Amino acid sequence: MARCGINARIVDKRGTKIYSGQADGLQCRTLEIFDSFGFADRVWKESNHMLEICLWNPDAEGRIHRSDRIPDTIPDLSRFQQVVLHQGRIERFFLDSLKEHSSIKVERGVLPLSLSFDESKAEDLDAYPIEVKLQHLTEEEASPEQNQASKSSGVSDGLFRSNMAPDDTEEILSKAAKNGRAGTREKIRAKYMIGCDGAHSWTRNQLGYKLEGEQTDYIWGVLDIIPITDFPDIRMRCAIHSADSGSVMVIPRENKLVRLYIQMTTTEKGDHEKLDRSNINPKMILESAQRTMAPYKLDYDYCDWWTAYQIGQRVGSNFSKNDRIFLAGDAVHTHSPKAGQGMNVSMQDTYNLGWKIAAVLNGTANRSILKTYQSERRRIAQDLIAFDHRFSRLFSGRPAKDVMDEAGISMEEFKDAFQKGNRFASGVAVDYGASVLVAKDGDAASQGDGSDAGMNSAHKRIIGKQSLASAIPIGMRMPSFKVLNQADARPWHFQERLPSNGKWRLVVFAGDVSNQQQMARVQGLGKALACPSSFIPRFTPRGQPIDAVIEILTIHSAPRTATELHDFPEIFHPYSAREGWDYWKVFVDDVSYHEGHGRAYENYGVDAKTGAVVIVRPDGYVAWNGELEDVCDMDDYFSAFMVART
Secondary structure, three states, X not given: OOOOOOOOOEEEOOOOOOOOOOOOEEOHHHHHHHHHHOOHHHHHHXXXXXXXXXXXXXXOOOOEEEEEEEEOOOOOOOOOOOEEOOHHHHHHHHHHHHHHHOOOXXXXXXXXXXXXXXXXXXXXXXXXXXXXXXXXXXXXXXXXXXXXXHHHHOOEEOHHHOOOOOOOHHHHHHHHHHOOXXXXXXXXXXXXXXXXXXXXXXXXXXXXXXXXXEEEEEEEEEEEEEEEEOOOOOOOXXXXXXXXXXXXXXXXXXXXXXXXXXXXXXXXXXXXXXXXXXXXXXXXHHHHHHHHHOOOOEEEEEEEEEEEEEEEEEEXXXXXXXXXXXXXXXXXXXXXXXXXXXXXXHHHHHHHHHHHHHHHHOOOEOHHHHHHHHHHHHHHHXXXXXXXXXXXXXXXXXXXXXXOOOOOEOHHHHHHHHHHHHHHHHOOOOOOOOOOOOOOOOOHHHHOOOOOOOOOOOOOOOOOOHHHHOOOOOOOEOOOOEEEEOOOOOEEXXXXXXXXXXXXXXXXXXXXXXXXXXXXXXXXXXXXXXXXXXXXXXXXXXXXXXXXXXXXXXXXXXOHHHOOHHHOOHXXXXXXXXXXXXXXXXXXXXXXXXXXXXXXXXXXXXOOOOOEEEEEOOOOEEEEEEOOOOHHHHHHHHHOOEOOOO
16 A cells, blocks of 8 residues: 555554564565565565474384475575564564555554444445544553463463454453543544454454354464474474374574474364363473473573464455455464464465555556455465365374374375475465456356456456466466666566566567567567557556556567667657656566576576567566467456546
8 A cells, every 4th residue: 555655544453563473484475575565685684594394203113203304495486485583573674664655654552443334335436435433542451461471471472362362352442441541532434444353353243254164172382482402403494293292393483583383282173171271371382392302302491472372274254345345364264373374375365455456546447356356365265274274184183103093194195295285385376266357268256266256248358378478377476587687787586677566567578689570579569559549558647657557578588789778669668858768677588797597588488589478467466468469458458447547
């Protein structure tokens, strides 16, 4: 919202930002997104990089031993690998970015009291159909209650955000009403609202929506400690299965910390007395870890944070109300944290949604695109729950003693699930189905979650020519390879030229422009795109630069030294009376002086002679591809949902 100039308010019932604990794993795709906002370098420098996973399993005598090593991130999957850094620092980077680019702030100690929505005005673009009453809290009311063990030790716990703790919203409101601050309220009206308010979601409850799925009896504790141990792989990510004392996951963290996920109960359904919140404390969690990791010693002097949670896999029945009020993150999907998905998938929910709302509010797209939020992200949530269902049970189950032990978990099956799950968990495997925004073949309902994907039968359905860019799958994120700037020879990862600022990209693979016939094709495309009746001028608001909504980026395959920037049509490097030519839009697939050859055409699966055109959405996902002459198809694609200038 900040990058797209949208007026937004963010309210949080907690009085302060997070300073320790909570989510910590950052996957490849999340780091790519952070880079598109300009702060991945801060995360990369501060975080701990996880490069290897060690699998520990019981031997024939029941003693745990290292049975295998596998890479933590599949090589060549992304230009980033998985890292870990506590949620408080990640929030800090977002807050700093907000301050730099807008006046939007997080208003803390503010709680919604009531929500009303006028459905009759849902399709009125000028209406403010949402009304929310807000209660401003005292500092005491906005501070979460800590466990007694935490109070005495001074260590923060995360139980107030655990699914084992009851929601405290009503209790906070009741206190606020009694202490005389009930008058410090305000009423706000909004065009759109997003509830990112957790598994107990007040917003979801106000809408009457449900989470569908099941809760297991597996309970896990979490410790962030500086470990004192003789366990040899304490600075590696580890999955440890003991013979009969549960499991532990080891996550090496920044600042000498290690996070331990420790299994507290060993049955899935009801074969034990239920642990309640008051029984759980760091000592109990540590003792469970000590039993699992025996005969290795484990202790600590410093604990930074701890919590406990119950594994459950549930998905929301609806992700939006009339495409005006939306739910995201834990409000619509809950699962175990051991695959490192919670924060990543949640942020990617709103990354998918934010630019769409901004485009509607800025008047460049119609509301049909908002339907794709549920069709795209609910399907991802369903896939995540299916993955987590299998993964968490393999992690929590008892190892099989031999091939005849049908009640036990096969460690080979666990390793296979771990390796296959790495690609899914990385975030780069997200594949959005056919919709008004994704021009791929097939049935939109079955490729999504079955809901309306925004398609309008009045518009011609456009389907991309996947074979022209075989390694740039329609519906998936645009991969990244090194290319050189034509004007100054600087190498760039192509994703670096796709900042998250709300713009669409028309990526022209111009092919071998040293060939006269190929350059004639490129010139023909440039002329067609610059024509006043073409979709780029037609969908650019009056008074704004030609690249304000749809930006053209060119990658050619001719030798850089045999080509000049001004050989390309002006629309490929627009001219400004104030700033001259734009030197940062034309690139070449060629060798650099210091960083080798990116071989972009080869890696993208594009013919180096004839090229192709790819449409990339503002969130970096591929929407369509075709030939240089397919201008009518490009026009038809954008015409299905974009609003012409007035």
